[in-house]
Amino acid sequence: MKSNNENNIQGKSALSISLKGIKKTYNKGTVTAVKNISFSVNKGELFGLIGPDGAGKTTLFRILTTLLLADEGTATVNGFDVVKDYKAIRNCVGYMPGKFSLYQDLTIEENLNFFATVFGTTIKQNYDLIKDIYVQIEPFKDRRAGKLSGGMKQKLALCCALIHKPDVLFLDEPTTGVDAVSRKEFWEMLKRLKEQGITILVSTPYMDEANLCDRIALIQRGEILSIDTPAKIIESFPQQLYAIHSSKTFKLLQDTRSFSGTDSCFAFGDALHATFKNGTEKDVIGYLQSKGNEDVQMKIITPTIEDCFINLLKN
């Protein structure tokens, strides 16, 4: 009977994760980690929480994985309440914390076996799901987890989080400190997992990874700045954005900032991205040339997610 009920609850909702008015404070209420957070993630969605350290990403993960109680608000995962039904949630989610949390003195294989057994399954039973990832570390399966490289630890942790075939996967900053090539490979793995119907909530401080998510929430200091698809967030950038080039970027940056019509101006790689309160393109270029900048080029560009985040931080 009980399992039938659970199925019904799950069946009713197309939502995989839902939060309503979640607030969490630490140190007897003196430090607010997150305040009034509400959003939901659809089944099968790849949803990104994008924000810097201290934004509250890990707190949300810990609340959703039933490891931490919120001060206020309600949340469900797979239709289960994070407080009342915590046991059911623990059975149907996989969690890869930001800090490596496997057993350092067990080998790769022993760790994987341990997590499979704890969840009442075997490596064999769900091997298909982890195969792509596991084959990359299988040659080292007798090596202790504590002796693995960062990239290998990351892959093992993902395997362990997947071995019981969870409905929902929580990945807390899986790519932090990982080089650009490995990051790309990791996101390709996530895409394949998503194709198998697993809902994924992933956090990252790298803004360029936002475009790889179906939807994202930009989060800063415990508050959500914006939630939407990456394309819609970019569309909603309120101003005309310009890229400005010259041979000396730092001088150009200082001079553009000193122009009276400049609203915001930041370095983006080899160019500046700037918005203006007033002044035409001609005014800006003229001013920069008068300051001694050579070969100044200026053009309208489409904002990146990072531009949008910076703009939202202004308010």
Place this chain on the structure above:
Amino acid sequence: MQSVITTDKLTKRFGDFIACNELSFEVGKGEIFGFLGANGAGKTTAMRMLCGLLKPSSGKASIAGFDVYTQTEKIKKSIGYMSQKFSLYDDLTVAENIRFYGGIYGMNTKEIKAKTIELLDELQLQNEAKTLVSDLPLGWKQKLSFSVSIVHNPEIVFLDEPTGGVDPVTRRQFWDLIYHAADKGVTIFVTTHYMDEAEYCNRVSIMVDGVIAALDSPANLKKQFNSDSMEEVFYQLARKATRSDN
């Protein structure tokens, strides 16, 4: 340009494993030099040799005019170092941390006092002098950590992934500090996983499997690899790597 880092076939072996294989390059005074590579390419080993913390197996290197085999103590006095893992003391205040590092580097009380005021002004942390470092936001800690690493006016500062985890505005403010220091003649040697930051460097080297696979200005590298961005240049080079980590 006067060079402050010169290496010639600098090599480090651990048993059969060649972590750094015949690195030869120069870094000029006041240059912002980006030192990139995939995880495990050998960056950390190279940096430890350049800082006088690890004896090379073979090859030559001089840092601020000092030899990496015989003059490591002099090297340590001429360089600053900041890593992602902060070297600040959490349970000391902002001013106490500055005083502590000034003392370590042999500055006298008068110099430390003057430097403390100067740094607090520059960082706009005047009101936080008595705040415990543990209570500072991450971005402020990073800025303070950088300032403390150059408290003794070193010729070179090594920055090991200095900007991890902060918001995009704070990350750029940090680079403003780097530019200011470089303007004053401090040579900046920096590693990063943010490829847009590679573009802020005067020159960039990319290590793959223990060797320097490319070294040039970002503009020239993009031309050479026919790419629009440093991200693509990095990807072209680093995906060929066979080593994945150290």
